[in-house]
Amino acid sequence: MPELIPVLTKDAIARKVSDIAHKISSDYKDRELIIIGVLKGSFIFVSDLVRQLTIPVKIDFISASSYGSSTSSSGNIRLTKEIDMDLKDKDVLIVDDIIDTGLTLAYLVDYVKSFGPKTVKVCIFLDKNERRKVEFHADYVCYVVPKGFLVGYGLDCAENYRNLPEIYHLKL
Numbered sequence: 001m002p003e004l005i006p007v008l009t010k011d012a013i014a015r016k017v018s019d020i021a022h023k024i025s026s027d028y029k030d031r032e033l034i035i036i037g038v039l040k041g042s043f044i045f046v047s048d049l050v051r052q053l054t055i056p057v058k059i060d061f062i063s064a065s066s067y068g069s070s071t072s073s074s075g076n077i078r079l080t081k082e083i084d085m086d087l088k089d090k091d092v093l094i095v096d097d098i099i100d101t102g103l104t105l106a107y108l109v110d111y112v113k114s115f116g117p118k119t120v121k122v123c124i125f126l127d128k129n130e131r132r133k134v135e136f137h138a139d140y141v142c143y144v145v146p147k148g149f150l151v152g153y154g155l156d157c158a159e160n161y162r163n164l165p166e167i168y169h170l171k172l
Helices: 010-027 043-052 103-113
Strands: 003-008 033-039 057-065 078-081 091-099 119-128 140-145 167-171
Touching: 010 043, 010 140, 033 043, 033 103, 043 057, 043 091, 057 103, 091 103, 103 119
Parallel strands: 033 057, 033 091, 091 119, 119 140
Antiparallel strands: 003 167, 057 078
């Protein structure tokens, strides 16, 4: 039976999301921002983040998979939902739950840039560099975590645990 070890509480998450939303709102003051959430893991983070922003936003989602039902990335990235909005000459912020190997986000940034946006930045809830395979720098990071397989607040293991309101280390 897997063990869940607490890592981040609801209150700590709420404070950090509010802080990041304030910074993003300040950075994009007097501009409209298109948020591209990376499904499925980011949906809770995106929801909490956009409700804290004080700037005009439009929201779209993209879905990319490299894990399947495994706990490690296959390195083979495939799009399962593409972007529906016109991104040409727009300010775009890709929002994801976690950066681990960096492969998926590097791929998504290049993909989004192919639509000709004015700017592309990345906001990550968790930056975990234990298994990083490509150099990647997110513009906004809520938390840096050193290691472990994390679940909750949208993060899953084989589609389980996304609904947990806090972040846990899953000890298998």
